[in-house]
């Protein structure tokens with residue numbers, strides 16, 4: 001192996017892959033059989049953290065950054081004047097195995113620029129996964145990027161060897177896609193996604209009949225949306241996410257604040273800041289849709305299509321719906337308890353359990369993990385109304401903000417200058 | 420007061436518990452042998468670790484506080500805090516005097532609460548070590564790692580590494596406690612030798628396979644390149660990877 005050359009390739013191809021924010025290695029169980037190498041326990045391990053504080057769990061690289069397309073938001077785009085490189089299939093296999101054996105990583109996340117055509121590229125990605133599984137007896141985690149337009153046959157093979165498949169929509173709307181990635185069309189992205197979804201359903205059916213049905217993408221599919229590259233508002237973004245969760249049964253939608261990489265009139269300027277607070281609020285909104293029973297159009301409506309940057313979307317909903325509060329912690333439905341700011345899913349369950357035995361008070365709630373500094377304005381205990389006098393006041397938001405410090409305060413101020 | 424001295428092992432501690440009940444001792448204090456000090460007005464006796472006695476206590480406790488309870492006791496033990504014997508002994512007595520209920524979730528008892536806190540801390544350290552171990556390949560064909568964990572977690576991380584790395588020999592050496600675990604392709608065994616010093620004296624290089632430095636270098640390259648400078652957040656980074664662990668993290672030192 002020529003290490004100088006490999007080092008250079010790794011520099012280029014890790015650098016180009018880093019904008020994909022997904023690094024999850026969870027959700028798939030693979031045992032180490034017959035004295036092979038590695039396993040996946042279903043709960044990914046973060047082996048390290050980058051200096052921007054993100055989990056490093058997988059070796060995340062591109063197979064190549066040669067690309068025939070010219071998507072404006074992407075460093076790899078054809079018209080960008082950068083160094084190009086390509087790994088061979090065997091080089092990726094060797095890197096993965098050697099990193100894995102040293103306990104650096106949980107596995108591989110392999111993506112690629114599109115060279116020649118979709119199938120030619122996809123075939124090579126699949127080959128890496130196949131070699132790892134069959135030749136190296138590797139049971140660690142493998143995440144492959146599905147290439148838009150790849151054939152069903154290749155997607156089928158990909159699903160047999162990979163734990164997760166993903167295809168990044170990147171732009172929340174077709175309009176945005178037309179503007180920034182004129183060579184791509186949404187159809188090509190959705191087709192492989194749809195195929196994989198159906199195969200996963202077939203797998204689950206067959207599994208009931210035949211116990212040894214080979215695994216098919218056990219950790220499911222995910223996608224990524226870029227935030228802030230185009231004009232889409234937050235409502236459009238979460239509606240897109242919502243429809244993909246529903247129609248393609250995605251495990252995760254990732255939101256990636258646009259990092260300015262190009263001087264292009266269609267894009268934010270090179271000086272603009274990464275919209276990190278907005279990205280964080282979108283994750284919170286996503287969380288509310290998946291675990292708290294909120295609908296996209298409850299979190300935002302067409303008159304207010306952007307998430308409030310000072311407060312999280314759950315508090316924001318509560319402030320807009322002050323009339324439904326206070327709720328009686330002793331009697332309210334689970335669904336309503338979940339909607340109280342400061343009460344999470346776990347605490348909500350504990351409240352339902354605990355109230356069967358006794359009349360709850362503030363001390364109880366604290367013990368059950370409730371953030372009382374928020375919750376206290378929205379709940380009653382049957383008789384005690386301590387903090388509720390604030391509930392009807394119009395400056396409740398200021399009041400709560402004054403009492404709790406946001407960890408985003410500094411960044412928020414920095415961002416304000418932008419708008 | 421009755422002082423029972425034991426040999427620093429969990430079995431030894433359980434044997435001491437057995438004897439405290441066997442001899443119906445009052446005002447018992449269980450202490451590590453090495454920490455013995457002259458005590459006026461105290462009866463001191465040395466406990467000889469006996470597996471059958473330890474096993475009987477173990478089974479009894481299992482019936483009272485279940486696997487979760489024993490798990491908490493073991494993890495507390497591995498925390499090596501000074502006061503663990505006091506809390507463990509208090510919990511044992513509390514469990515034995517309440518045979519009709521499982522007391523392990525009764526956090527109104529201060530020692531029960533303490534056990535759950537200590538166990539939690541050790542648990543976190545276990546996870547950290549499963550993540551932070553960095554092997555390097557020696558000329559003997561052994562993947563070798565050194566760690567200095569806050570708590571004595573080697574006994575509880577062995578399974579994770581055995582399940583994962585079945586086709587390579589590996590050793591993880593605890594520099595603070597100067598012992599290691601070694602997997603020889605069949606089973607994991609304890610090793611006490613000063614293997615680590617030996618390796619360090621050789622400055623690493625000649626003891627390691629030729630490619631080792633190169634892979635370390637590649638890993639550092641990767642680590643650097645996967646960071647997005649525009650999003651840099653050192654506070655968050657240090658919160659996740661506290662400085663005291665950097666010494667053994669390949670991505671954090673200069674090759």
Ligand code: SF4
Pocket residue numbers: 067068069070071074075076077078112113114181
């Ligand atoms: S096809 Fe993919 S790699 Fe190529 S320019 Fe578009 S986003 Fe970048």
